[in-house]
Amino acid sequence: MAWGRGATLVVLVVALCLSALGADAHLKVGYYSYSCPAAELIVKEEVEKALIDDPGVGADLLRMHFHDCFVRGCDGSVLIDSTEDNTAEKDAHINLTLEGFEIIDAIKEKLEAACKGVVSCADLLAFAARDSVVHYGGIHYKVPAGRRDGTVSKEGDTSILPSPALDLTELTKLFISKGLSQNDMITLSGAHTVGIAHCDAFTDRLYNTDETLDWKYAAALRKQCPPGSNNTVSMDPKSPQRFDNHYYRSLLRKRGLFASDQTSFPRRARRRR
Structure with missing residues (x-):
């Protein structure tokens, strides 16, 4: 994906990558057309209600979907x-x-009232993530459904979730283990164009010499994250609630918030020469 392309491509590939993390031959678009025709509308309406009360919660739902998909x-x-x-x-x-x-x-309660025992929580999460992206200005994409809910959930399995401190080699190996390419990984990281992060996820970069971090951006972050605090900051300060490509533009200026964000840029840049 070229750095200058618009958010439309980012949304499409993010959707495809998430779908690949647990793809199954039985998944199909319109899975609930007959068994629960109002399912996707119910999810959309409830997500929109939640976003009125808390405009940032869509990023939480998108992150939750990723954390669900990446583990099992x-x-x-x-x-x-x-x-x-x-x-x-x-x-x-x-x-x-x-x-x-x-x-x-709350969404599950609404779905159960409309179609008891029909819509899986896994599909609910996928629909809610899509509707959150759309709310933030991303395009509407079709979500194949028919996922079955798992019955196993173990704390130890989350050890494979990507850490903000991982370098390019570590991240690439991790995503390949999930059937995703390095391009998929870099595109999925574009979801960091919305949402917030706690200071403890990146403060090592602020109070130690980090040549990959723009000094003006670092100075601004130090004001928001004084030593010992665990405040939150926007991952994309220019448009924190807009699904666009400012995340990638920030990387060009060495303004990736996490080390794992910025680590993907130098190698990509060399390829374009």
Whole structure:
């Protein structure tokens, strides 16, 4: 993907990449056309209601969908509660900042009232992520459905989720292990054009010499993230609630928030020479 292309391509490839993380031959567009024809409309309406109350929650739903898909495939296992005998994915350290579970519960309640026992939570998450992207200005894309909900959810399985500190080689190997290419990985990172991040995910870059980080951007971030704080900042400060390609434009200026964001740029840049 060329750096200058618009958000339309980003949205399409993000959608394809997420679909690939748990793709199954039985998935199809319009899966609920007969069994629950209002399913996607119900999800859309409830997501829009939630976004009125909290304009940033769409980014949370998109992140939740990714965290679900990357671990065991898109099976809704990130929604399963822990028990006395087992700590589930949602209570793993990396998922403690996930938000929006109550919204998924509310949507599920609406779906059950309309079509009891028909729509899976896994599909619900996929629809909600798509509708969030659309709300932020991305194009509407068709979501193949028919996913089955998983019954296994383990904290330890989340250890494979990408860390903000990983370098290009580590990230590439991780995504390849999930059947995704380096191009897929870089495109999926474009989802960082919306949402917020906690300071502790990137402060190492602010208070240590990091030549890959623009000094003016670093200075601004230090004001928002003083030592010892764990405030939140927008991942794309120019358009934090707009699904566009400013994320990639920021990388050109060495303004990727995470080390894992900026690490993808030098290699890509060399290829264009």
